[in-house]
Amino acid sequence: MLQVVCIKQVADTETRVKVASDGRTLDPTAVTWILNPYDEFAIEQALRIREAAGAGEVVVLSLGGAGVQTTLRNALAMGADRAIHLKTDGAPPEPLQVARAIAAELKGLDARLLWFGKQAVDDDAAQVPPMVAELLGHPCVTVVAAITLSADATQAVAEREVEGGREVVEVTLPAVLSAEKGLNEPRFASLKGIMAAKKKPIDEKAVTLAPPALEVVSLALPAARSPGRIVGQGAAAVPELVRVLREEAKVI
Amino acid sequence: MAILVFIEQKGGLVRTVAREALGEAVRLAATLGGPVVGVCAAAADPGLAALGEAGASELLLATHASFGHYEPAGYARAVVAAVEKVKPAVVLFSASAMGRDLAPRVAARLGVGLAADCTGLAVEGGRLIASRPVYAGKAVQRVAFTGAPALVSLRPKVFAPAPAQNGGAPAVTPLAIEHDPAAARARVLEVRTGSAGKVDLTEAEIIVSGGRGLKGPENFAMIEALAAALGATVGASRAVVDAGWRPHGDQVGQTGKTVSPKLYVAVAISGAIQHLAGMSSSRCIVAINKDPDAPIFKVADFGVVGDAFEVVPALTEAVKALNARG
Numbered sequence A: 001m002l003q004v005v006c007i008k009q010v011a012d013t014e015t016r017v018k019v020a021s022d023g024r025t026l027d028p029t030a031v032t033w034i035l036n037p038y039d040e041f042a043i044e045q046a047l048r049i050r051e052a053a054g055a056g057e058v059v060v061l062s063l064g065g066a067g068v069q070t071t072l073r074n075a076l077a078m079g080a081d082r083a084i085h086l087k088t089d090g091a092p093p094e095p096l097q098v099a100r101a102i103a104a105e106l107k108g109l110d111a112r113l114l115w116f117g118k119q120a121v122d123d124d125a126a127q128v129p130p131m132v133a134e135l136l137g138h139p140c141v142t143v144v145a146a147i148t149l150s151a152d153a154t155q156a157v158a159e160r161e162v163e164g165g166r167e168v169v170e171v172t173l174p175a176v177l178s179a180e181k182g183l184n185e186p187r188f189a190s191l192k193g194i195m196a197a198k199k200k201p202i203d204e205k206a207v208t209l210a211p212p213a214l215e216v217v218s219l220a221l222p223a224a225r226s227p228g229r230i231v232g233q234g235a236a237a238v239p240e241l242v243r244v245l246r247e248e249a250k251v252i
Numbered sequence B: 001m002a003i004l005v006f007i008e009q010k011g012g013l014v015r016t017v018a019r020e021a022l023g024e025a026v027r028l029a030a031t032l033g034g035p036v037v038g039v040c041a042a043a044a045d046p047g048l049a050a051l052g053e054a055g056a057s058e059l060l061l062a063t064h065a066s067f068g069h070y071e072p073a074g075y076a077r078a079v080v081a082a083v084e085k086v087k088p089a090v091v092l093f094s095a096s097a098m099g100r101d102l103a104p105r106v107a108a109r110l111g112v113g114l115a116a117d118c119t120g121l122a123v124e125g126g127r128l129i130a131s132r133p134v135y136a137g138k139a140v141q142r143v144a145f146t147g148a149p150a151l152v153s154l155r156p157k158v159f160a161p162a163p164a165q166n167g168g169a170p171a172v173t174p175l176a177i178e179h180d181p182a183a184a185r186a187r188v189l190e191v192r193t194g195s196a197g198k199v200d201l202t203e204a205e206i207i208v209s210g211g212r213g214l215k216g217p218e219n220f221a222m223i224e225a226l227a228a229a230l231g232a233t234v235g236a237s238r239a240v241v242d243a244g245w246r247p248h249g250d251q252v253g254q255t256g257k258t259v260s261p262k263l264y265v266a267v268a269i270s271g272a273i274q275h276l277a278g279m280s281s282s283r284c285i286v287a288i289n290k291d292p293d294a295p296i297f298k299v300a301d302f303g304v305v306g307d308a309f310e311v312v313p314a315l316t317e318a319v320k321a322l323n324a325r326g
C-alpha cells in the first residue's frame, strides 16, 4: 500500500518574527527551519501502518524552495522510503495554490492514505488537506487523534477532535487524513536512519503555480497589549484583584 | 451584493458562533451594502426565523435526514448551492471545528480564496481586507481576495454576536440539494461527548489554566475549585498535558486550543510563546506566578506575584463570597 505524507517546512515557533523589507513576508535571515510539528504525527502514523503491514511504501512530499530538501531528508531519516520535491520559487504560495499543485501531483500516484498535518504552524491555515481532498474527490477526515485500519485496508475508523468531544468517522480508502497532536508519539531519527536517508531518492519536479486566490497586503507585528499591572503580592493581593476584575474589567 | 453567513447548528440549536458571524455580517453590510442571508444545513429547522432580529433578511435551509450531525460533503454542497443562488460578495463561517473543516472544502469547490481564523475585517477602497494572526500570534497578516466570493472564517468569541434588533421575521426558504451519504464515503459512527456538562475551552467565557508550577495532578483540585466558583472551564499548559496530569483536550496553545474568553486566568504558567499563541486574544488576562520575571506578566492585564498554593484558595474564597452576595 502506498501512503503519501505531505510535509511543510516552517519557521521554528521560537523564531523572533522580523518583517521583510517588502512589508508582506517574514524576513528569513534569522529563521531556523523545522518540519511542521503536526506533520511529524502524520509521518509517524504512516510509518506505523507500513510497519504493521510489513509491506508498503511511504512517500513524503513537500512544495517549496530548494531549502525544503533538508526537511525532506529529516522525514527520510525517520523512515520514509522516498521523497518528492515540488519545486517553486518566489513568495510563499497561499493554500489553494498549494492544494492545487499537490492534488495535481497526487492524481498521478495511487496512494491509499494521503496524510497531512492538522495545520501548518506558520500560516495556521488548516486549509490544504480538505482542499486537496475536494480537488481529488476523496473523502477526508481532519484533526485525527486516533485511527484504526480495517484488516483488508479498505476502510479506516478515525476519531477527530471537535468542541466538547470526539467524532468517530468511518471512511473508505483512498482518503485524506490530517493529524492532530496525541495521535502518536513521533520517533526520533536514529543515526542509522540519518545515514540511510542520504542515499534515499528525492524526486525534484518544477511546478508552475496557479494564480493566487489570496494576496497578502501586509505582515506586521501585532498591536502590543496595553501594559498590564501587578496588583500585588501573595494572598494579600486577592481583594484588589477581585475589585479590578469586577469594577474595571467587568469580567466577573 | 449580499453577504452569506453559514449558520452552524448543533443538536438542533443555532450555535453562538453563528450569531457572532451574523453580527459581523451586519456590520460589513453597513459598508458593503446588500442583504445578509444565512444558509443552514440541518435535519430540521433549528428555529431560523428567530435570526431575523439578529439581522438576517433571508435564511436558506438545506435539510437531509443525515444532517443531524456534521456531514462534510452534504454541508459543503448546501453552502455551494447557496452561493450559486445568492451570488454573495462575502461568505462568513466561524473558525469552529466545523467551520475549519467546511470552509476549505467550499473554497476548493468554488476555486476561491479563504482567509481562515480571522480576528478582524475591514473594507478599504471597496476591498475586503481580513486580518489573521500568524507565526503563533507573533505577527498579523492582512489579506485581500483576487476573486469572488471572498471566504472568511472568524475566530470564535472575538466578534460580538449580533445584538437583538427589531428585524422582521425573515423568510426561511428551503434549499434543494442532492446529497447521497453513501457516495460521500465517510460517515459519522458516533459522537463521543467529553465530561458531561463541561463547556468546551473554545466556547468558555472564563478559563482557569494551570501549569507545571502546580507540581502534580492532585493540585488541579485547587484549579477546579476556582473554576467552579467562577463558572469557568479548566485549561492547561502543554507541560502539564505532556506529563499526563491533564487530557490533551485541555491544552491551550499553538499545538492545543486557541481560545478567546473574556477572562483567562493563568496559574503557575510561565507564558512560553507557544502558550501565548493560544490565549493572547483573550479579553482580560490574569497571571498568578511566583516569578515576577515570568513572561506571562508581559501579556497579563492583571498580575499577582505569589505562591499559587496561597493565592488560588484565597481567590476562590473571595469569588465565592462575591457570588453569595449576588
Ligand SMILES: Cc1cc2nc3c(=O)[nH]c(=O)nc-3n(C[C@H](O)[C@H](O)[C@H](O)COP(=O)(O)OP(=O)(O)OC[C@H]3O[C@@H](n4cnc5c(N)ncnc54)[C@H](O)[C@@H]3O)c2cc1C
Residues within 6 Å of the ligand: A013, A037, B210, B211, B212, B213, B214, B236, B237, B238, B239, B240, B251, B252, B253, B254, B255, B256, B257, B267, B268, B269, B270, B271, B272, B273, B274, B275, B278, B288, B289, B290, B291, B294, B306, B307, B308, B309
Ligand atoms: C512546537 C512546540 C509547540 C508547543 N505548543 C505548546 C502549546 O500548545 N501549549 C503550551 O502551553 N506549550 C506549548 N509548548 C511548550 C512551551 O514551550 C512550554 O514548554 C510550556 O508552555 C511550559 O509550560 P508551563 O508554563 O506550565 O511550565 P514552566 O515553563 O515550567 O513554568 C512553570 C511556571 O510556574 C511557576 N511556578 C512554579 N511554582 C509556582 C508556585 N508555587 N506558584 C506560582 N507559580 C509557580 C514558575 O515560576 C514558572 O513560571 C510548545 C513547544 C513547542 C516546541
Ligand SMILES: Nc1ncnc2c1ncn2[C@@H]1O[C@H](COP(=O)(O)O)[C@@H](O)[C@H]1O
Residues within 6 Å of the ligand: A006, A007, A008, A009, A036, A038, A039, A061, A062, A063, A064, A095, A098, A115, A116, A117, A118, A119, A120, A121, A123, A124, A125, A126, A127, A128, A129
Ligand atoms: N508547501 C507544502 N508542502 C507540502 N505540504 C504542505 C505544504 N503546505 C501545507 N502542507 C500540508 O498541509 C497541512 C496544513 O497546512 P496549512 O493548510 O497551510 O495549515 C500541513 O500540515 C502539511 O501537511
